[in-house]
Amino acid sequence: xxxxxxxxxxxxxxxxxxxxxxxxxxxxxxxxxxxxxxxxxxxxxxxxxxxxxxxxxxxxxxxxxxxxxxxxxxxxxxxxxxxxxxxxxxxxxxxxxxxxxxxxxxxxxxxxxxxxxxxxxxxxxxxxxxxxxxxxxxxxxxxxxxxxxxxxxxxxxxxxxxxxxxxxxxxxxxxxxxxxxxxxxxxxxxxxxxxxxxxxxxxx
Amino acid sequence: xxxxxxxxxxxxxxxxxxxxxxxxxxxxxxxxxxxxxxxxxxxxxxxxxxxxxxxxxxxxxxxxxxxxxxxxxxxxxxxxxxxxxxxxxxxxxxxxxxxxxxxxxxxxxxxxxxxxxxxxxxxxxxxxxxxxxxxxxxxxxxxxxxxxxxxxxxxxxxxxxxxxxxxxxxxxxxxxxxxxxxxxxxxxxxxxxxxxxxxxxxxxxxxxxxxxxxxxxxxxxxxxxxxxxxxxxxxxxxxxxxxxxxxxxxxxxxxxxxxxxxxxxxxxxxxxxxxxxxxxxxxxxxxxxxxx
Numbered sequence: 237x238x239x240x241x242x243x244x245x246x247x248x249x250x251x252x253x254x255x256x257x258x259x260x261x262x263x264x265x266x267x268x269x270x271x272x273x274x275x276x277x278x279x280x281x282x283x284x285x286x287x288x289x290x291x292x293x294x295x296x297x298x299x300x301x302x303x304x305x306x307x308x309x310x311x312x313x314x315x316x317x318x319x320x321x322x323x324x325x326x327x328x329x330x331x332x333x334x335x336x337x338x339x340x341x342x343x344x345x346x347x348x349x350x351x352x353x354x355x356x357x358x359x360x361x362x363x364x365x366x367x368x369x370x371x372x373x374x375x376x377x378x379x380x381x382x383x384x385x386x387x388x389x390x391x392x393x394x395x396x397x398x399x400x401x402x403x404x405x406x407x408x409x410x411x412x413x414x415x416x417x418x419x420x421x422x423x424x425x426x427x428x429x430x431x432x433x434x435x436x437x438x439x440x
Numbered sequence: 441x442x443x444x445x446x447x448x449x450x451x452x453x454x455x456x457x458x459x460x461x462x463x464x465x466x467x468x469x470x471x472x473x474x475x476x477x478x479x480x481x482x483x484x485x486x487x488x489x490x491x492x493x494x495x496x497x498x499x500x501x502x503x504x505x506x507x508x509x510x511x512x513x514x515x516x517x518x519x520x521x522x523x524x525x526x527x528x529x530x531x532x533x534x535x536x537x538x539x540x541x542x543x544x545x546x547x548x549x550x551x552x553x554x555x556x557x558x559x560x561x562x563x564x565x566x567x568x569x570x571x572x573x574x575x576x577x578x579x580x581x582x583x584x585x586x587x588x589x590x591x592x593x594x595x596x597x598x599x600x601x602x603x604x605x606x607x608x609x610x611x612x613x614x615x616x617x618x619x620x621x622x623x624x625x626x627x628x629x630x631x632x633x634x635x636x637x638x639x640x641x642x643x644x645x646x647x648x649x650x651x652x653x654x655x656x657x658x659x660x661x662x663x664x665x666x667x668x669x670x671x672x673x674x675x676x677x678x679x680x681x682x683x684x685x686x687x688x689x690x691x692x693x694x695x696x697x698x699x700x701x702x703x704x705x706x707x708x709x710x711x712x713x714x715x716x717x718x719x720x721x722x723x724x725x726x727x728x729x730x731x732x
Contacts, residue, residue, distance in 0.1 A: 237584060237585055237586055237587055237588055238578075238584055238585075238588065238589070238643075239574055239577070239578070239584075239588075239589055239590075239591065239640070239643035239644075240556055240588045240589065240590055240643065241590065241642075241643060241644075241645050257655075275685075275689075276658075276689065279654045279682070279685050279686075279689070280654055280655070280658075282654060282682070301710070301711075302688075302711050302726070305685075305709060305710065305711050306685050306711075309678075309681045309682055309685055309709075312677075312678055312681065313678050313682070343677070344677040344678055344681070346506070374467055376504070376505060376506035377505065377506070378505045378507070380504070380505065405456070405459075406459070406460050406463050406464075407460065407500075407501075407504060408460075408497055408500065408501065409454075409456055409457075409497070410497070412456070
């Protein structure tokens with residue numbers, strides 16, 4: 237016994253991870269009954285543009301969070317509007333894990349998220365609009381200040397507006413001051429927005 | 441003098457600027473800087489701002505919008521310590537020999553599994569980490585008499601792999617190695633240079649690996665323990681998610697992952713279960729679905 241060099245431990249005989257790595261085989265494995273096989277197939281479909289529709293279907297149907305995260309990891313790298321549209325639909329889901337997975341994935345998709353944010357920010361559900369602001373809060377995109385400004389100027393819900401001002405505080409003094417002042421003027425009875433305006437005015 | 445809007449070499453950040461930088465660094469790297477690190481952060485951010493024109497707002501906008509990845513990389517480099525040496529973050533090796541390996545050994549005995557225990561060090565850089573693991577196993581884990589252990593050490597850089605295989609180190613790498621360990625596991629070559637004992641060098645399998653390349657990482661499988669320290673902080677969001685998935689695939693169900701002390705998997709991906717061991721935090725691959 238002691239330190240030994242590899243070869244002693246081979247992969248289990250039933251391990252089929254080397255089998256059928258062509259896109260056709262991977263798409264079939266995406267529907268496998270074995271969650272580990274589905275997970276590996278999803279990861280190996282990285283960069284395969286034709287697989288996006290099947291991955292979206294898989295993401296929608298997948299019940300295993302670990303497999304779903306692998307599917308979303310591959311989809312996020314595609315950063316396409318159709319992927320973002322699917323995930324945008326999850327923001328209104330009753331399942332908190334799916335909502336959270338959608339937010340985190342959209343945050344990593346600047347191009348895709350940009351294609352859906354304008355619509356998300358005017359949807360009728362204030363909860364979805366708040367999650368859209370959460371997406372913006374970590375999105376690496378030059379349009380972030382404009383989206384936040386649009387929320388503060390027009391969103392009817394003071395909590396959504398407060399989320400936008402909070403995000404602006406993480407970006408820049410001038411923007412934070414501008415948005416906090418505007419938000420406080422729109423909702424003079426909201427103590428939190430008044431507090432944010434005071435905070436931003438005193439930032440130094 | 442502050443960096444409120446224009447050039448201020450040698451200045452300090454405002455509270456709001458510090459908060460912004462701190463938030464960005466956390467999102468990007470998982471590293472959390474408390475207020476007690478203010479001076480450290482201020483000094484390094486000031487350097488970055490100065491190197492990029494001197495205007496904090498312009499610099500931060502460039503960072504935040506992703507307009508210039510070089511700016512982001514510079515800040516990460518400034519705020520992280522890029523060095524490797526023997527027995528670094530030793531408490532994780534304590535965790536390995538006191539908590540993790542005894543548990544694995546117990547399960548092996550209970551199931552009659554006689555296969556070797558497999559440990560992966562990735563990225564292994566110039567080899568200090570995998571050799572440290574080997575030394576700690578041989579010195580401090582009695583189970584080594586009962587079980588075979590494989591240590592695989594992988595890195596994306598062939599130059600560091602060559603250095604690792606050579607196993608020769610100077611004073612900087614050796615500064616935490618006690619004299620008794622030096623004399624047991626090293627041979628002095630010249631001056632203050634030491635070389636890892638031949639049988640220990642020979643026992644480690646050094647190989648090439650790109651953590652974010654799923655196809656390449658597919659050959660890494662059935663590991664009981666993976667050390668992947670101080671590298672995920674350098675990856676962007678997509679790359680770190682993929683690396684996490686690849687590490688998941690490299691581990692057996694129930695296998696343990698050690699990250700650097702300032703890193704957090706929960707920032708990257710929810711697929712691992714955090715485990716509080718007496719010596720610190722590790723992450724465990726859960727079993728999934730039918731193949732558990």
